[in-house]
Amino acid sequence: MASPHQKQTMKDRILQTADRLFYLKGIRAIGVDTISAEIGISKRTLYNHFPSKDALIAAYLEHRFVQPKPSDKSPVEQILGTFDALERRFGAKDFRGCPFVNAVAELGGEDKSVKEIAIAFKESRRLWFRDRLVELGVADPEGLATQLQLLVDGSIAQDLVRDDPAMARAAKDAARALLENAGVKVSSPDGAERNPGSAREG
Amino acid sequence: MASPHQKQTMKDRILQTADRLFYLKGIRAIGVDTISAEIGISKRTLYNHFPSKDALIAAYLEHRFVQPKPSDKSPVEQILGTFDALERRFGAKDFRGCPFVNAVAELGGEDKSVKEIAIAFKESRRLWFRDRLVELGVADPEGLATQLQLLVDGSIAQDLVRDDPAMARAAKDAARALLENAGVKVSSPDGAERNPGSAREG
DNA sequence: GCCAAGTTACACAGGTCTGTGTAACTAAAA
DNA sequence: TTTTAGTTACACAGACCTGTGTAACTTGGC
Numbered sequence: 144m145a146s147p148h149q150k151q152t153m154k155d156r157i158l159q160t161a162d163r164l165f166y167l168k169g170i171r172a173i174g175v176d177t178i179s180a181e182i183g184i185s186k187r188t189l190y191n192h193f194p195s196k197d198a199l200i201a202a203y204l205e206h207r208f209v210q211p212k213p214s215d216k217s218p219v220e221q222i223l224g225t226f227d228a229l230e231r232r233f234g235a236k237d238f239r240g241c242p243f244v245n246a247v248a249e250l251g252g253e254d255k256s257v258k259e260i261a262i263a264f265k266e267s268r269r270l271w272f273r274d275r276l277v278e279l280g281v282a283d284p285e286g287l288a289t290q291l292q293l294l295v296d297g298s299i300a301q302d303l304v305r306d307d308p309a310m311a312r313a314a315k316d317a318a319r320a321l322l323e324n325a326g327v328k329v330s331s332p333d334g335a336e337r338n339p340g341s342a343r344e345g
Numbered sequence: 346m347a348s349p350h351q352k353q354t355m356k357d358r359i360l361q362t363a364d365r366l367f368y369l370k371g372i373r374a375i376g377v378d379t380i381s382a383e384i385g386i387s388k389r390t391l392y393n394h395f396p397s398k399d400a401l402i403a404a405y406l407e408h409r410f411v412q413p414k415p416s417d418k419s420p421v422e423q424i425l426g427t428f429d430a431l432e433r434r435f436g437a438k439d440f441r442g443c444p445f446v447n448a449v450a451e452l453g454g455e456d457k458s459v460k461e462i463a464i465a466f467k468e469s470r471r472l473w474f475r476d477r478l479v480e481l482g483v484a485d486p487e488g489l490a491t492q493l494q495l496l497v498d499g500s501i502a503q504d505l506v507r508d509d510p511a512m513a514r515a516a517k518d519a520a521r522a523l524l525e526n527a528g529v530k531v532s533s534p535d536g537a538e539r540n541p542g543s544a545r546e547g
Numbered sequence: 548g549c550c551a552a553g554t555t556a557c558a559c560a561g562g563t564c565t566g567t568g569t570a571a572c573t574a575a576a577a
Numbered sequence: 578t579t580t581t582a583g584t585t586a587c588a589c590a591g592a593c594c595t596g597t598g599t600a601a602c603t604t605g606g607c
Contacts, residue, residue: 187557295499297496297498298495301495
């Protein structure tokens with residue numbers, strides 16, 4: 144949290160470019176030469192800021208691990224809003240699934256640190272759901288949170304292969320049904336919610 | 346469908362080995378040298394049977410595209426049994442997610458043919474759910490089938506990163522809730538179903 | 548002006564990968 | 578036996594990869 148509006152450092156530019164290329168094209172598909180060439184710097188400069196490609200990969204994943212912004216909306220709106228945010232992200236042409244799941248799929252069980260951060264991310268999202276469900280006083284917040292997270296990850300995987308934002312709406316419909324089934328009063332079955340979830344769901 | 350009990354051909358052995366290694370380690374991570382060395386044949390022989398690695402990748406994915414076996418169980422048992430089968434597969438140490446999703450994640454939107462077969466596979470599984478839901482006479486079989494498929498893919502993605510077969514049980518619980526919510530009578534909320542689903546779910 | 552930090556160009560080592568070319572070998576069919 | 582199809586060993590081309598070494602250059606602060 145340095146001062147805001149600070150000039151973007153070289154390291155930032157490298158990380159930002161690596162992030163975009165790793166995410167869009169795949170980690171193994173992108174070489175350090177490609178990244179440095181894209182920025183217009185020498186490969187040497189890149190290695191002056193990151194000791195290895197592995198370190199850059201780790202920084203990439205840490206960079207993707209962002210927390211949802213706090214919201215003053217009701218828990219139900221926050222939960223359902225997650226799926227509206229997903230639908231918007233699915234519509235963007237630069238969406239290509241969850242970077243953590245993709246990294247695990249690509250780098251395999253070999254790389255333990257990649258798996259660790261992926262697990263941490265998924266669990267943090269599950270806990271986010273759980274906290275909202277606790278607020279709602281549902282009987283089994285842990286279990287229901289897991290189920291909601293399944294819908295999130297399922298719609299991401301489906302959209303990855305189908306390029307179909309409607310997967311997010313299907314997930315939202317299912318989430319609504321599960322919430323109602325748990326005794327939560329859900330107001331509008333239509334899609335009129337405004338300004339939902341917000342934070343990156345990966 | 347040649348005569349059964351036929352001797353395994355060289356091509357079969359290559360494909361089988363490529364399947365195992367591609368799936369477990371990743372497509373980009375495995376070179377043709379690794380595959381031929383694993384079988385104990387020369388690289389030349391491999392290229393005598395497959396014109397390129399891309400052709401071998403395509404054969405791998407086609408090989409993974411298997412249809413569920415017909416079943417005489419009730420539609421509800423078949424649907425819920427899918428998740429029992431998933432749980433069993435999650436428990437196996439050689440399970441590493443859905444080969445189609447993984448291939449799309451790894452090879453990116455670049456390779457159009459990979460995406461095509463992945464879409465075809467996912468849609469075939471959705472239709473399998475839909476057909477059972479039509480038998481059950483639910484109001485919106487298309488939509489509910491999509492939702493069930495989201496649970497399948499979500500639990501697969503979650504298990505890929507967490508190595509936790511309980512994800513399949515969570516998906517089953519959610520599926521049961523969605524079915525009941527659609528007016529389907531579901532008998533045993535406990536886990537006593539026997540010999541479910543069976544076919545490979547990717 | 549001068550220094551120090553950062554950057555650049557460039558070559559290179561050592562490894563991997565896909566795919567080909569070739570000549571010798573093996574084994575089964577004719 | 579002879580033919581033929583498949584296989585093998587092996588070298589190699591050409592490309593790409595990660596990472597390093599080095600000497601020259603630019604630039605902001607003093």
